[in-house]
Amino acid sequence: MTPSKTKKETKPEWRHFNFVTNGPVDDYLYSMLPKRDEVLAEMEAYAGLHKVPIVGPAVARVLQQLALMTGARTVFELGSAIGYSTIWWAQAVGEKGRVIYTDGDSRNAERARGYFERAGVSDRITIHTGDALEFLSEQKQQFDIIFNDVDKEDYPRVLRLVSPRLRKGGLFITDNVLWSGRVAERSPREAATKAILEFNRLLYGSADFYTTILPIRDGLAVALKR
Numbered sequence: 001m002t003p004s005k006t007k008k009e010t011k012p013e014w015r016h017f018n019f020v021t022n023g024p025v026d027d028y029l030y031s032m033l034p035k036r037d038e039v040l041a042e043m044e045a046y047a048g049l050h051k052v053p054i055v056g057p058a059v060a061r062v063l064q065q066l067a068l069m070t071g072a073r074t075v076f077e078l079g080s081a082i083g084y085s086t087i088w089w090a091q092a093v094g095e096k097g098r099v100i101y102t103d104g105d106s107r108n109a110e111r112a113r114g115y116f117e118r119a120g121v122s123d124r125i126t127i128h129t130g131d132a133l134e135f136l137s138e139q140k141q142q143f144d145i146i147f148n149d150v151d152k153e154d155y156p157r158v159l160r161l162v163s164p165r166l167r168k169g170g171l172f173i174t175d176n177v178l179w180s181g182r183v184a185e186r187s188p189r190e191a192a193t194k195a196i197l198e199f200n201r202l203l204y205g206s207a208d209f210y211t212t213i214l215p216i217r218d219g220l221a222v223a224l225k226r
């Protein structure tokens with residue numbers, strides 16, 4: 001086994017998506033992050049061990065910063081898994097804020113519920129188990145932030161649902177939009193890559209949004225609703 005291989009294997013799953021800033025720069029960025037509290041640290045360890053694809057602390061910090069910068073009080077999250085990103089949102093929206101957790105897997109939701117209680121944020125979070133897109137389509141209110149982290153094939157469909165349910169000045173944020181660099185392939189064949197390419201094209205072309213992609217970890221699209 002080569003030394004570099006040994007080093008890679010000690011990284012948790014969610015860090016394997018770093019392809020823009022890999023190696024020493026990536027290690028440096030992660031070394032700068034403040035220590036997480038006990039519950040978040042435990043979730044990161046669990047996600048690493050069980051290959052749960054969480055955003056990880058570098059991206060989670062951006063999410064929380066964006067919520068704090070915009071004074072967000074309501075967040076709708078599509079694809080929450082064990083609730084790691086949900087907790088970062090819940091901390092940002094404050095005691096009077098509201099975060100909607102959605103996941104199709106009820107075992108994820110049960111695990112998330114336990115973490116929310118231990119993190120002291122369960123009263124700010126509504127847990128919804130089932131199809132996130134369907135639940136979003138039923139929403140009558142407009143949110144401050146909509147965060148998209150579901151199956152990638154569904155990204156174009158998510159985009160079609162978002163605009164009427166996001167307030168003007170609100171943020172539509174989407175993870176994995178660089179898809180480990182596969183968006184730059186000459187002739188992509190994978191369905192997920194094609195869907196992300198279509199999504200990025202539609203998002204940048206939309207008159208409803210002002211969009212940039214932050215090349216952090218696996219690429220984070222931040223779109224401001226005009």
Ligand SMILES: C[S@@+](CC[C@H](N)C(=O)[O-])C[C@H]1O[C@@H](n2cnc3c(N)ncnc32)[C@H](O)[C@@H]1O
Pocket residue numbers: 053054055056078079080081082083084085086102103104105108130131132133149150151154
């Ligand atoms: C990448 S993980 C979410 C990670 C989470 N945002 C975090 O960073 O902590 C994606 C999750 O979305 C869920 N999912 C995918 N498609 C979905 C859908 N259409 N409706 C609800 N959940 C979905 C999967 O079960 C999976 O747990």
